[in-house]
Amino acid sequence: MTMAHNMMLSTEKLVCVRDDRLLFRDLDIELGEAEVLQIEGANGSGKTSLLRILCGLRQADEGRVLWQGEDIHRSRDEYYSAMVYIGHLPCIKGDLTTEENIRSLLDTRSRSAAAKEIDEALNKVGLGGYEDVPSKALSSGQRRRILLAFLLLADASLWILDEPLTALDVRGVALLEQMIVDHRDAGGSVIFTTHHGMQLPCEMRSVSLGVVPRADLDMDDADV
Amino acid sequence: MFNAFSHLLIRDLRLALRARHELANPLIFFVLVVSLFPLAVTPTPELLQEMAPGVIWVSALLAVLLSLDRLFKQDYDDGSLDQLMLSPNPLVLLVLAKVLAHWLLTGLPLVLISPMLAVFMNVPADTIPIIVLSLLLGTPVLSLIGAIGVSLTVAVNRGGVLLSLIVLPLYIPILIFGANAIDVAADGLSVKGQMYFLAAVLALSLSLAPVATAVALRITASR
Numbered sequence: 001m002t003m004a005h006n007m008m009l010s011t012e013k014l015v016c017v018r019d020d021r022l023l024f025r026d027l028d029i030e031l032g033e034a035e036v037l038q039i040e041g042a043n044g045s046g047k048t049s050l051l052r053i054l055c056g057l058r059q060a061d062e063g064r065v066l067w068q069g070e071d072i073h074r075s076r077d078e079y080y081s082a083m084v085y086i087g088h089l090p091c092i093k094g095d096l097t098t099e100e101n102i103r104s105l106l107d108t109r110s111r112s113a114a115a116k117e118i119d120e121a122l123n124k125v126g127l128g129g130y131e132d133v134p135s136k137a138l139s140s141g142q143r144r145r146i147l148l149a150f151l152l153l154a155d156a157s158l159w160i161l162d163e164p165l166t167a168l169d170v171r172g173v174a175l176l177e178q179m180i181v182d183h184r185d186a187g188g189s190v191i192f193t194t195h196h197g198m199q200l201p202c203e204m205r206s207v208s209l210g211v212v213p214r215a216d217l218d219m220d221d222a223d224v
Numbered sequence: 225m226f227n228a229f230s231h232l233l234i235r236d237l238r239l240a241l242r243a244r245h246e247l248a249n250p251l252i253f254f255v256l257v258v259s260l261f262p263l264a265v266t267p268t269p270e271l272l273q274e275m276a277p278g279v280i281w282v283s284a285l286l287a288v289l290l291s292l293d294r295l296f297k298q299d300y301d302d303g304s305l306d307q308l309m310l311s312p313n314p315l316v317l318l319v320l321a322k323v324l325a326h327w328l329l330t331g332l333p334l335v336l337i338s339p340m341l342a343v344f345m346n347v348p349a350d351t352i353p354i355i356v357l358s359l360l361l362g363t364p365v366l367s368l369i370g371a372i373g374v375s376l377t378v379a380v381n382r383g384g385v386l387l388s389l390i391v392l393p394l395y396i397p398i399l400i401f402g403a404n405a406i407d408v409a410a411d412g413l414s415v416k417g418q419m420y421f422l423a424a425v426l427a428l429s430l431s432l433a434p435v436a437t438a439v440a441l442r443i444t445a446s447r
Contacts, residue, residue, distance in 0.1 A: 059446045080311060087306055091307055096239065107232065109312065
């Protein structure tokens with residue numbers, strides 16, 4: 001692989017064990033500017049665990065994650081200013097309106113947006129006119145779209161998305177694909193997981209998480 | 225940085241005001257328990273007065289304990305807690321905002337209604353300010369210490385009993401000094417010692433509890 005781009009996120013020999021099961025070991029990932037990385041794998045192969053390790057929510061059992069060459073737990077402020085993570089939980093409060101939900105998500109990132117910017121983002125994700133509707137009145141697909149609007153406004157160079165296609169309809173999927181392409185064209189990077197294949201009209205790499213061979217597991221036990 | 229604090233505080237207050245039925249729960253619990261006591265025991269005025277500090281403080285403590293779950297449970301369940309932990313702002317500050325919101329919504333109403341309950345319990349008028357002051361110093365500590373317990377148990381299904389086991393031993397000094405202050409004041413003695421103790425515990429927990437809570441939240445999320 002050429003190292004033409006500036007390296008953004010990289011991992012060194014990541015190991016993840018969950019409930020005495022080795023999910024992956026010695027995982028090295030490198031992600032440069034304007035790169036899209038898809039994490040593939042069956043259910044329970046550790047995709048979500050990997051993403052939570054990449055964004056620092058979960059501690060890797062071994063190895064480390066580097067942001068621009070520095071351990072993310074040491075450069076937390078810079079890393080978290082530049083990265084947005086969207087997990088499979090909705091992060092949406094039913095009692096808040098669409099606009100309030102977006103604002104409170106942006107507030108955690110110390111980012112403020114003008115009402116006009118929010119309107120534009122909502123129009124783009126197909127939620128124009130829903131600004132003042134309490135989110136509990138929205139469908140789950142619409143709630144996912146609130147998160148897409150948040151992504152557009154978050155001003156982050158790295159997106160980490162866990163199963164971003166969940167609950168989205170065909171047009172929602174197309175919208176997200178276009179957002180990823182636009183983000184990449186603007187120099188940003190994306191890491192996402194999916195179990196149904198996503199066809200992006202741009203260059204994309206993928207990493208497969210699979211079942212670790214039994215022999216490896218035995219060796220591990222011997223090491224311990 | 226201060227913006228993140230105030231925005232989170234406002235968000236939590238707004239959410240609570242939109243779910244008002246939940247908001248009233250601790251207050252109703254407090255009033256009910258205190259007003260049931262005179263019905264259950266033979267209420268001579270002297271006995272009521274004797275029991276008042278203990279009854280008021282125990283009821284306030286349990287009311288706060290029952291409301292603790294609200295601190296992080298919803299945020300944990302819907303994933304908002306992850307977003308708070310991924311904030312470029314110090315997590316300690318955000319924890320402090322959430323605890324302050326919790327106190328404003330549960331502790332403060334208890335403090336405000338306590339004079340009325342003191343009258344129920346036949347507490348002499350000049351002791352009532354002591355009740356208010358002791359609760360004013362004590363209830364924030366209950367929220368601050370409670371936050372540590374909730375952050376450790378929020379991922380556990382039905383962690384209520386576990387939460388009580390973790391938090392109650394830490395609540396006991398507050399209970400003893402808070403109720404004792406009222407007792408001593410009713411006897412006409414100085415309560416400076418008790419108040420200084422409560423104030424010192426408040427200062428201590430204000431500076432240490434948010435740090436412990438932030439660490440506990442990171443541990444909870446790393447599972």
